[in-house]
Amino acid sequence: MRDFSSDHRWLSINTATVRKQRGEPWPLPKILDACAARGIRAVSPWRDQVAAAGLAAIAAQLEALDLELSGYCRGGLFTYTDDASRRAMREDNLRALDEACTLNAPCLVLVVGGLPGALASHASGGAPGRPAHRDIALARTQVAEGVAWLLDEARTRRMPLAIEPLHPMYAADRACVNTMSQALDLCDALDPDRSGALGVAVDAYHVWWDPQLQAQVQRAGRERLLAFHVCDWLVPTTDLLEDRGMMGDGVIDLPRLRGWVEDAGFAGYSEVEIFSRANWWQREGGEVLDTCIERHRRCV
Amino acid sequence: MRDFSSDHRWLSINTATVRKQRGEPWPLPKILDACAARGIRAVSPWRDQVAAAGLAAIAAQLEALDLELSGYCRGGLFTYTDDASRRAMREDNLRALDEACTLNAPCLVLVVGGLPGALASHASGGAPGRPAHRDIALARTQVAEGVAWLLDEARTRRMPLAIEPLHPMYAADRACVNTMSQALDLCDALDPDRSGALGVAVDAYHVWWDPQLQAQVQRAGRERLLAFHVCDWLVPTTDLLEDRGMMGDGVIDLPRLRGWVEDAGFAGYSEVEIFSRANWWQREGGEVLDTCIERHRRCV
Numbered sequence: 099m100r101d102f103s104s105d106h107r108w109l110s111i112n113t114a115t116v117r118k119q120r121g122e123p124w125p126l127p128k129i130l131d132a133c134a135a136r137g138i139r140a141v142s143p144w145r146d147q148v149a150a151a152g153l154a155a156i157a158a159q160l161e162a163l164d165l166e167l168s169g170y171c172r173g174g175l176f177t178y179t180d181d182a183s184r185r186a187m188r189e190d191n192l193r194a195l196d197e198a199c200t201l202n203a204p205c206l207v208l209v210v211g212g213l214p215g216a217l218a219s220h221a222s223g224g225a226p227g228r229p230a231h232r233d234i235a236l237a238r239t240q241v242a243e244g245v246a247w248l249l250d251e252a253r254t255r256r257m258p259l260a261i262e263p264l265h266p267m268y269a270a271d272r273a274c275v276n277t278m279s280q281a282l283d284l285c286d287a288l289d290p291d292r293s294g295a296l297g298v299a300v301d302a303y304h305v306w307w308d309p310q311l312q313a314q315v316q317r318a319g320r321e322r323l324l325a326f327h328v329c330d331w332l333v334p335t336t337d338l339l340e341d342r343g344m345m346g347d348g349v350i351d352l353p354r355l356r357g358w359v360e361d362a363g364f365a366g367y368s369e370v371e372i373f374s375r376a377n378w379w380q381r382e383g384g385e386v387l388d389t390c391i392e393r394h395r396r397c398v
Numbered sequence: 399m400r401d402f403s404s405d406h407r408w409l410s411i412n413t414a415t416v417r418k419q420r421g422e423p424w425p426l427p428k429i430l431d432a433c434a435a436r437g438i439r440a441v442s443p444w445r446d447q448v449a450a451a452g453l454a455a456i457a458a459q460l461e462a463l464d465l466e467l468s469g470y471c472r473g474g475l476f477t478y479t480d481d482a483s484r485r486a487m488r489e490d491n492l493r494a495l496d497e498a499c500t501l502n503a504p505c506l507v508l509v510v511g512g513l514p515g516a517l518a519s520h521a522s523g524g525a526p527g528r529p530a531h532r533d534i535a536l537a538r539t540q541v542a543e544g545v546a547w548l549l550d551e552a553r554t555r556r557m558p559l560a561i562e563p564l565h566p567m568y569a570a571d572r573a574c575v576n577t578m579s580q581a582l583d584l585c586d587a588l589d590p591d592r593s594g595a596l597g598v599a600v601d602a603y604h605v606w607w608d609p610q611l612q613a614q615v616q617r618a619g620r621e622r623l624l625a626f627h628v629c630d631w632l633v634p635t636t637d638l639l640e641d642r643g644m645m646g647d648g649v650i651d652l653p654r655l656r657g658w659v660e661d662a663g664f665a666g667y668s669e670v671e672i673f674s675r676a677n678w679w680q681r682e683g684g685e686v687l688d689t690c691i692e693r694h695r696r697c698v
Contacts, residue, residue: 213649216633229633232651238609267567269607270633270649280609307569309538309580333516333529333570335638349513349570351532 099357102368102395109394110140110168112327112371113147116383124383126151127159134163136387140367142169142325145194148201157200168367169260169299169325170194170203175211176244177237177274179230183214191248198257204366205258205324207299208248209273210241216271229270237274245296246288253295260324261285262299265307267338278305278314285322292321300359301327301371303342306350312358320363328352328398329372340375344389346397356398368398399657402668402695409694410440410468412627412671413447416683424683426451427459434463436687440667442469442625445494448501457500468667469560469599469625470494470503475511476544477537477574479530483514491548498557504666505558505624507599508548509573510541516571529570537574545596546588553595560624561585562599565607567638578605578614585622592621600659601627601671603642606650612658620663628652628698629672640675644689646697656698668698 102108113129126147133141148156160166173194178184198206211217213229214237245261252259261281264273275281281298289296298318305311315323330348335341345352356368370390372378378386402408413429426447433441448456460466473494478484498506511517513529514537545561552559561581564573575581581598589596598618605611615623630648635641645652656668670690672678678686 213633216649229649232649234607234649234651265566266607267565267635267638270631274607276607276609307534307566307574307576309577331570333513335567338567338635338638349516349529349532349534351534 099360100365102398104395106137106391106394107139108367109138109391110142110367110369111138111387111390112142112171112369114144114171115370115372115378115390116386117144117147118379119383119386120380126156129383130156130159130163130165132384132387134165136391138387138391139164140166140168140369142167142171142207142369142371143201144171145197148197153197153200160201167201167203168369169205169207170198170201172207172209172262173248173259174208174244174273175217177211177214177240179214187244188247191244192251195248195252195255195257199255203257205260205297205299206252207260207262207325208245209262209264210245210275211237212269212271212274213237234269234274241274242284242287245284249288249296258294258324259296260299261296262301262325263304265304277308277310278318279310282314282317282322292319294321297322297324299325299327302350302352302355303327303329303331306331306355311355315358315362318362323359323362323364325369326356326359326364326366327369327371329370337375340373340379342372342374344372344378345370345393352398368394370394399653399660400665402698404695406437406691406694407439408667409438409691410442410667410669411438411687411690412442412471412669414444414471415670415672415678415690416686417444417447418679419683419686420680426456429683430456430459430463430465432684432687434465436691438687438691439464440466440468440669442467442471442507442669442671443501444471445497448497453497453500460501467501467503468669469505469507470498470501472507472509473548473559474508474544474573475517477511477514477540479514487544488547491544492551495548495552495555495557499555503557505560505597505599506552507560507562507625508545509562509564510545510575511537512569512571512574513537534569534574541574542584542587545584549588549596558594558624559596560599561597562601562625563604565604577608577610578618579610582614582617582622592619594621597622597624599625599627602650602652602655603627603629603631606631606655611655615658615662618662623659623662623664625669626656626659626664626666627669627671629670637675640673640679642672642674644672644678645670645693652698668694670694
């Protein structure tokens with residue numbers, strides 16, 4: 099297992115971690131500058147942040163700062179209710195793929211979607227919609243179909259896809275792939291040769307509770323382990339989405355999990371992704387990044 | 399599958415559903431009267447409610463009203479940090495067993511505990527404690543040891559134990575048994591003969607998301623299916639503990655799940671258990687019970 103204690107060369111910052119400090123959006127160019135100034139070598143930006151700054155400008159800035167991506171957030175949301183919504187979903191995923199290519203991402207992260215209509219959307223003013231149905235098995239079938247379709251497009255572009263199993267508390271609205279086992283079953287069905295074109299993003303927050311976690315990380319192996327995300331599970335957790343903890347402040351045994359992931363062959367970045375409305379998003383962005391560096395050395 | 403549409407003979411009320419209406423505790427004797435007055439034949443009371451009213455008085459009232467139990471809430475919380483806390487845990491579980499016997503419960507429901515120290519306790523004034531460690535594998539080992547010990551005591555008293563897998567969002571503080579598969583592995587290890595002494599409580603809220611659910615319900619079979627709890631998963635869910643929905647208001651396909659459970663041999667009560675600080679606990683208790691009856695007929 100790599101020693102992280104004396105430097106932060108394997109730290110990546112998911113840019114949602116500092117996306118809105120004290121109520122003010124931190125624009126992506128400012129986040130990238132702040133990361134580079136601290137010797138952080140990698141980031142994982144979100145599509146809306148990239149769009150706000152301009153794809154070409156971000157690509158140029160990344161190159162100028164010698165920053166690389168640990169992933170691109172995100173494609174997916176494959177579930178649909180009709181032909182029109184399926185078509186819109188596919189077009190959006192193709193755009194995500196092309197953006198990931200432009201930014202030289204190592205993978206496009208997939209949050210696969212839950213029951214269609216359930217997720218808060220910009221179109222609905224941020225309000226959650228009413229799910230169109232209760233058939234999670236149907237949603238899972240549509241996800242398998244969606245990943246299969248996108249994989250063909252992704253292979254053409256040589257852009258790996260990383261399915262991110264989300265915590266079961268997001269099964270209804272965000273992702274109906276909820277365990278490593280389920281994600282890897284999908285990988286095995288669609289990419290039996292373990293070509294590297296399809297794998298998983300292992301996010302400690304989503305999977306730490308799983309009794310099968312160690313076995314499934316081993317099963318994934320190097321070819322399927324495309325990303326590793328860290329933060330912490332707080333006790334108590336006061337919000338289902340925006341109360342993630344800084345590494346070391348919660349109950350996840352991160353070094354143990356990183357040991358399993360590295361034993362299985364992963365040698366990439368530990369990407370910090372923290373949504374924290376009441377705590378970390380209320381602090382000065384530089385303080386958050388400095389804390390990520392310190393905790394990365396001591397708690398990951 | 400039984401037809402629930404024309405009566406509510408298979409409805410049971412978990413008494414937490416109406417435990418504190420509009421900020422005022424509804425005492426258990428009042429809840430029992432209100433249930434009996436509506437032709438509800440079964441309840442599942444909580445230990446603190448029974449203790450407040452007196453065990454003998456509740457036993458007499460149940461008999462007088464011809465009410466039976468669908469389960470008794472609850473034993474468990476098996477994880478510990480030292481000999482003293484282990485001893486206190488065991489003594490408390492023996493009291494729970496004896497109370498279950500006095501009340502002629504069909505089973506004692508087990509919420510097995512998470513990381514020791516994490517759960518809000520009366521001793522700590524209701525504030526969550528700081529977990530004593532991050533080793534969920536150790537917690538699981540202690541749970542297996544605790545269930546094994548209690549099972550011996552329960553066999554002597556002929557009181558079945560029902561392990562309730564809790565949603566993974568409670569893994570840290572309430573129960574580190576989080577899937578049917580995990581609970582049934584424990585049952586198979588400790589009761590390989592499927593004697594009826596050890597089984598599971600299937601709560602739709604905790605397990606609805608599980609891709610293995612149908613297979614695991616089949617695996618459980620009649621001997622292991624000791625209780626069936628219903629409520630609904632709301633979108634959005636605004637609180638991890640006290641924002642459960644009334645059946646029909648959320649995304650769980652309850653009839654489908656009940657069909658699986660009954661196909662596997664279960665023929666007991668559908669027990670309604672709703673913790674709802676902002677909605678159902680703010681209503682008049684009789685209205686809540688009437689709604690449970692109506693939804694039981696239409697949505698379960």
